[in-house]
Amino acid sequence: MTQNLSIQSITAHYGSTKVLEDLSLEIAEGELVSLLGASGCGKTTTLRLVAGFLEPTSGKIELGGKDLTRLPAHQRNIGLVFQNYALFPHLSVAENVGFGLKQRGVSGDVKAKRVGAMLERVGLGHLADRLPGALSGGQKQRVALARALVIEPPLLMFDEPLSNLDAKLRVDMRVEIRQLQRANGTTSVYVTHDQEEAFSISDRVAIMHAGRIMQLDTPEVLYQRPANAFVARFVGFENLIPMDVVARDGAKITAEMAGGARITLSLEQFGTIPDSFILACRADGLAVTDNASVEGIPTKLGLRTYLGRAYQYQCETAAGHLLANGPLTRPLDIGANAKLVPVPEQCTILAPEPVA
Amino acid sequence: MTSKIHPALIVFTVFVFIFLVGPLVIVIGSALSNTTYLTFPPQGLSLRWFENIFAISAFRRTIITSLQIAFISTFIALLIGIPAAYALNRYRIQLPGWLSTLFVLPVLVPELVLGFALLKNFAAEFSAPIFLSLIIGHTLLVLPYVVRVISASLASFDFSIEEAAISLGSPPLKTFFTILLPNVRSGVIAAFILCFITSINDVSISIFMTGPGISTLPIQILAHMEQFFDPTVASVSVLLMALTVGVMAIVERTLGLTFLAK
Incomplete structure (x- = not known):
């Protein structure tokens, strides 16, 4: 039933504006992949192209090996869940859920049975006769989910399905969505701008920017080993320090940053290091110490904030503003001279950003 | 609590x-008067002026014509206007802004000018049949x-419902008929x-379009008043009101109910 989705070098325009550029994406059977990015990054466009509401300028979309690219939307057999639920206001909950079955010629007892069973699965059996206007946001989204699932589509797509719900419900619903998706094993595309949501429910996440996929990986890899500066900033790497290698010595290199501070990095830890690179880490990746004799980035400490597990310092350095954490056992004062020592396990090496 | x-x-x-x-009361009152001239309050109660409407063949004919024209032109306008409103709202971003203004232009032009323009450049120019000219006008x-x-109804319609x-x-x-139309039902009504109402009460366009043999009720009322000042005019007006209210009630019932029964 479930099928793999293959998007092959799709380019799309709105009028003369290019919104997607040569985008390719392979989603395996039963996999849930999120498209994550700020508004205007092309994630919704991608979803609408697959749904058939937009046509690509070039490229190909295949579902289970079948070419969908020029197939009308109503023949694609894809389950869609919308941000604003998009329930039919004039039809009851049961009629909403049964709508897709009706289009497929399923009627009478068979239809009633399948609708009833699906409503039970989403816990709304008792509301079958209500009109959508009488439901809460969470209930509406459950009806929308049931409506998309009951046709047993080979592909499910979610367009920011939880952004109209309050925070608590959002967490509950995303667990519910993931459980239903897992149980059915339906291949799914999930569009969202919420990083936590994407990371928590996805097998893989595609981080998008300006019509391209910047990185497609498991949440773990994205979070710990972003592939480029954009993704690093996106997943919360506060410190991106451009550096140049000044000496290579077997398994070690010495690199210099703006202002002349030097650090030594082990190739064993980082693999190959290009002559010019960016050392990237979160605040956790820079340890603050007042031991002047260690090798590190000299700084004058700024504001100290308490995080519970550590103290965080705003640090002014010759290479710009950095964030670093220090131990709870040794709070340091504003204005103190200190050194920031990169913690290799928390750091990653990125290619320098192209000059814009 | 006060x-x-x-x-x-x-x-x-x-x-x-x-x-x-007030005016409605006066018109209804005068229509019931037993006098041969228009007066209020009515002197003596009588239905003779209502009978008189049907005694005058011009009234009989023009009532039918007015109803026909009102129904047909309303129907055609809905046939053109609903898809137009749909397209204007659905593709608002892609369409140029002046396009929706185009559809309100006839309201901006004084009706007399519109009527005269239609007469000079269409009805007279092509010697179009009177009935056809009236329908077009x-x-x-x-x-x-x-x-x-319809645009106002569609403005609050979420088009992702249609996509769903x-x-x-x-x-x-x-989808247009099963999903969209039922949701703009009140707008259609x-x-x-x-x-x-606009069609059946229209004078300014009809006055240019009517001709020998074919006229509408409001034009006939005007013609009648020029010669007679009897309460027939008032009773026709009451009849016109009753017709309008009656049609509204029927539309509200039938259109409302058929749409509800999807």
């Missing part, structure tokens, strides 16, 4: 009601109302009522 109402507000409200309801007159009213139906396997045209 709510304070300013005495001036009461006086104001009473005056508004007098101005709204009235369709033009009421089309802006359809586009405006399509994604579930309903072809676009079928409102548009129908507005169009019907």
Whole structure:
């Protein structure tokens, strides 16, 4: 039933504006992949192209090996869940859920049975006769989910399905969505701008920017080993320090940053290091110490904030503003001279950003 | 709990009601008068002026004509106006802004000018049949109302509802009838009522389009008044009101109910 989705070098325009550029994406059977990015990054466009509401300028979309690219939307057999639920206001909950079955010629007892069973699965059996206007946001989204699932589509797509719900419900619903998706094993595309949501429910996440996929990986890899500066900033790497290698010595290199501070990095830890690179880490990746004799980035400490597990310092350095954490056992004062020592396990090496 | 109402507000409200309801009361009163001239309050009660309407063949014919024209032109206007309003709203971003203004232009032009222009450049130019000219003139007159009213209904319609139906396997045209139309039902009813009333009461366009043999009721009322000053005019007016209200009631019932039964 479930099928793999293959998007092959799709380019799309709105009028003369290019919104997607040569985008390719392979989603395996039963996999849930999120498209994550700020508004205007092309994630919704991608979803609408697959749904058939937009046509690509070039490229190909295949579902289970079948070419969908020029197939009308109503023949694609894809389950869609919308941000604003998009329930039919004039039809009851049961009629909403049964709508897709009706289009497929399923009627009478068979239809009633399948609708009833699906409503039970989403816990709304008792509301079958209500009109959508009488439901809460969470209930509406459950009806929308049931409506998309009951046709047993080979592909499910979610367009920011939880952004109209309050925070608590959002967490509950995303667990519910993931459980239903897992149980059915339906291949799914999930569009969202919420990083936590994407990371928590996805097998893989595609981080998008300006019509391209910047990185497609498991949440773990994205979070710990972003592939480029954009993704690093996106997943919360506060410190991106451009550096140049000044000496290579077997398994070690010495690199210099703006202002002349030097650090030594082990190739064993980082693999190959290009002559010019960016050392990237979160605040956790820079340890603050007042031991002047260690090798590190000299700084004058700024504001100290308490995080519970550590103290965080705003640090002014010759290479710009950095964030670093220090131990709870040794709070340091504003204005103190200190050194920031990169913690290799928390750091990653990125290619320098192209000059814009 | 007492709510304070300013005495001036009461006086104001009473005056508004007098101005709204007063003329109707006077017209209905005069229609029932037993005199041979228009007068109010009625002197002696009689239905003879209602009988007189049907005794005059011109009234009989023009009532039929007016109803035909009102129904046909309203129907055509809905047929053109609903898809137009749909397209204007659905593709608002892609379409140029002046396009929606185009559909309200007939309202901006004085009706007399519109009527005269139609006469000179269409009816006279092509010696078009009178009935056809009337239909075209009235369709033009009421089309802006359809586009405006349906657009207002569609402004609050979430088009992802339509996409949801399509994604579930309903072809676009079928979706238009099963999903979109039921959700703008009240707009369609409102548009129908507005169009019907506008058409059946129209003088300024009809006066140019009518000709030998074919006339509309309001034009016939004018013609009759030029020669007679009897209460027939008042009774026709009452009849016109009753017709309008009757049609509205039927539309509200039938259109409302059929749409509800999907």
